[in-house]
Amino acid sequence: MEEIRLKARAKINLSLDVTGRRENGYHDVKMVMQSIGIYDSITIRKTKEPGITFECSLKFLSEPESNIAYRAAKLLMDEFGIAQGIHINLTKFIPVAAGMAGGSTDAAAVLYGVNKLFELGLDEKALCERGVKLGADVPFCIMRGTVLSEGIGEILTPLPAAVQCHVIVAKPSISVSTKLVYEALDSKEIVKHPDVDAQIEAIRRGDLMGIVKTMGNVLEDVTIPMHPVIDDIKGQFLKDGALGAMMSGSGPTVFAIFDDEKLAQDALINMRNSGLVAQAYLTEFYNRS
Numbered sequence: 001m002e003e004i005r006l007k008a009r010a011k012i013n014l015s016l017d018v019t020g021r022r023e024n025g026y027h028d029v030k031m032v033m034q035s036i037g038i039y040d041s042i043t044i045r046k047t048k049e050p051g052i053t054f055e056c057s058l059k060f061l062s063e064p065e066s067n068i069a070y071r072a073a074k075l076l077m078d079e080f081g082i083a084q085g086i087h088i089n090l091t092k093f094i095p096v097a098a099g100m101a102g103g104s105t106d107a108a109a110v111l112y113g114v115n116k117l118f119e120l121g122l123d124e125k126a127l128c129e130r131g132v133k134l135g136a137d138v139p140f141c142i143m144r145g146t147v148l149s150e151g152i153g154e155i156l157t158p159l160p161a162a163v164q165c166h167v168i169v170a171k172p173s174i175s176v177s178t179k180l181v182y183e184a185l186d187s188k189e190i191v192k193h194p195d196v197d198a199q200i201e202a203i204r205r206g207d208l209m210g211i212v213k214t215m216g217n218v219l220e221d222v223t224i225p226m227h228p229v230i231d232d233i234k235g236q237f238l239k240d241g242a243l244g245a246m247m248s249g250s251g252p253t254v255f256a257i258f259d260d261e262k263l264a265q266d267a268l269i270n271m272r273n274s275g276l277v278a279q280a281y282l283t284e285f286y287n288r289s
C-alpha cells in the first residue's frame with residue numbers, strides 16, 4: 001500500500017458532565033459522545049524522501065510542528081523507527097475551535113492511517129493508548145460511533161447505535177478555548193448535572209425523545225455567559241421546530257436534533273439567513289455499523 005485516504009469524523013456531545021478535577025489539571029468527565037457525518041479528508045502517501053511533510057487547506061493550521069495530525073504521525077514513526085517518509089494532505093471541513101473534536105479526529109485518522117500504511121499491527125486498544133497521549137478526545141475519535149466516555153476521556157464504553165435523526169450543527173463567528181472554559185468552570189459550582197445514565201437507557205431503547213430530554217452540558221453555564229449568541233442560536237432552532245438544541249463540548253457550536261427532514265431543511269435555511277452563524281450544516285449521526 002502506497003497511499004491511504006481517510007475520513008476524520010466530527011463529534012457532538014449528547015451529554016457532558018464534569019465530575020471532578022485532578023491535580024494535573026485534567027478533569028474527570030462522564031459524557032455520551034456521538035460521531036456525525038461531517039468529516040475532514042486526509043490522504044497519507046509514502047514518499048521517497050525520509051521524514052514527514054504536511055499540508056493543510058487552512059493556512060493557519062499548516063505549521064507542521066504545531067498540528068496534532070503531524071504529531072500523531074511522528075509519534076508512531078518515532079516509536080517504530082520508520083525510515084521511509086510520508087506526505088500528509090489535510091482538507092478541513094469541520095469547523096475549527098468549535099467543540100467538535102476537529103483536531104483530535106484528524107490525529108485519530110492519522111494514527112489509523114500510519115498503522116495501516118506500514119502494517120504496524122496495532123489494534124484499536126493499542127491505538128487508543130497512544131492517542132490519549134495526544135489529547136483526551138483522540139481515543140473516542142479512533143473508536144467512533146455512540147460511546148460513553150469517562151475518566152479524562154480515555155475510558156470508553158461502546159453503546160448501541162443511537163437512533164438515526166436529522167442533525168444541524170451551527171457555529172457562530174467566534175472561537176472558544178477549551179482550556180479557558182474548563183479553568184472558568186473550576187471557579188463555579190455545578191448546579192445541575194445531566195442524567196447521563198438515563199440517556200444511555202434511552203439510547204438502548206431507541207428512544208429519540210428520551211435522548212433529547214436527557215441532553216445536558218455543564219459547560220454551557222460557562223461558555224454562554226461569555227458568548228450569549230450561543231443561546232440565541234439555541235432559541236432559533238427551538239423556534240424552528242427542533243426537538244432539542246445544545247452546545248457541543250466547550251462550544252461555541254450548537255447542534256439541533258430534528259425528526260422531520262423538511263423541518264430540518266427549513267431550519268437550516270433560516271439559520272444561515274439569521275446572521276447568527278458563520279457555518280451551518282445538515283447532517284446525521286454516524287455509526288460504525
